[in-house]
Amino acid sequence: MRPIITLLSDFGARDPYVAEMKGVILGICPEAVIVDVSHEVEKFNVAVGAFLLASAVRFFPKGCIHVAVVDPGVGGPRRPIFIETESGYLVGPDNGLLALAAEREGIKGVYEIKPGRYTLRMISSTFHGRDVFAPVAAYLARGTPASTLGVRVEGYAGISVFRSLPRRGWAEATILYVDSFGNLITGLSWRDAEEAGFPSASMFEVESKGRVFKALRASTYSEVGEGELALIPYGSHGFAELAVNRGDAAGLLGVKAGDRLSVKVTS
Structure with a gap:
């Protein structure tokens, strides 16, 4: 089966942001199948994004990589992470966005992404979706080990609204x-x-x-x-x-x- 990468964001359809993320993914993993969950999450609403992500993830085959970007704190102290679960991977900001899906799917490990070989060379402080999360997702889809792409850490941000x-x-x-x-x-x-x-x-x-x-x-x-x-x-x-x-x-x-x-x- 070709690797599947899903995308969820609050970017909307007006701007080229989603296409740029897809371009990065396909440049690294041309065989990837990219599925759009939604790009109409209410702007900056992490809780809504978390709910939609968790709702969609459970219906995909095992081994899929799910990228979520609702990231009002982009470039700030929040960590870029990916979470290995029993069913696949969740990639995005450590602001609670991944929490519900991770807990539902069963957590195997949490990794902090460090800039380097597996991110874009030039990382914008305002677009980690393209420069950090998209390339890491593509390398995961190619089978690159989690320990190569990130540093294992303890814990992740939860979300109290649930x-x-x-x-x-x-x-x-x-x-x-x-x-x-x-x-x-x-x-x-x-x-x-x-x-x-x-x-x-x-x-x-x-x-x-x-x-x-x-x-x-x-x-x-x-x-x-x-x-x-x-x-x-x-x-x-x-x-x-x-x-x-x-x-x-x-x-x-x-x-x-x-x-x-x-x-x-x-x-």
């Missing part, structure tokens, strides 16, 4: 992501939802920004009436979701990614 507060009959969490349908993916994992008793409940009160909304438990969007708010404990990405059947939950609640909300069982 920590929720569940207890029986109630939970508080951050909205991780709002998809293009307005569905809200919360920081409540399936296990958190079970701990709070959501799968066996039928009705809830959802509170955010001082406003309270009624929600019904559902397993599909169409299980509630059109325009009704549903809480889906077992969302498709491993987290509980809030959705409006044929509507926009984010618009109804007036919330966005990063906002907090609480959910209380009422029956």
Whole structure:
């Protein structure tokens, strides 16, 4: 199988940044298959990038290299790293972006990337995606040993937004992501939802920004009436979701990614 490298960033499609990264990769590893996960991550939103990365990684074959660049601290003290997991490699800044995917996939080792033979000769202080992460990913795809490309280190930056507060009959969490349908993916994992008793409940009160909304438990969007708010404990990405059947939950609640909300069982 040809080596697969995925790319995720907040670069958008207007500028040549993604193409420059691909050019670097193909110059080093011409046989690489490059897959774009998304380049429309909200600017500088590391938490959203972390969620999207972790969501996509688990569906790729073992041995893939996943490059993620949402890097508001580029050129600063944060380290450029790659993480070897049970399923492949994650390459990017050590700012929490790789944390959720790494923990889900199982960590084998963390490596700090040092400038040198396996990065571009001239490294910009503002574009490590092209000058550091892309070449290292390409060399990994060629089979270069991890110990050759980086120095093994202990630990990596976590990200607190994924920590929720569940207890029986109630939970508080951050909205991780709002998809293009307005569905809200919360920081409540399936296990958190079970701990709070959501799968066996039928009705809830959802509170955010001082406003309270009624929600019904559902397993599909169409299980509630059109325009009704549903809480889906077992969302498709491993987290509980809030959705409006044929509507926009984010618009109804007036919330966005990063906002907090609480959910209380009422029956």
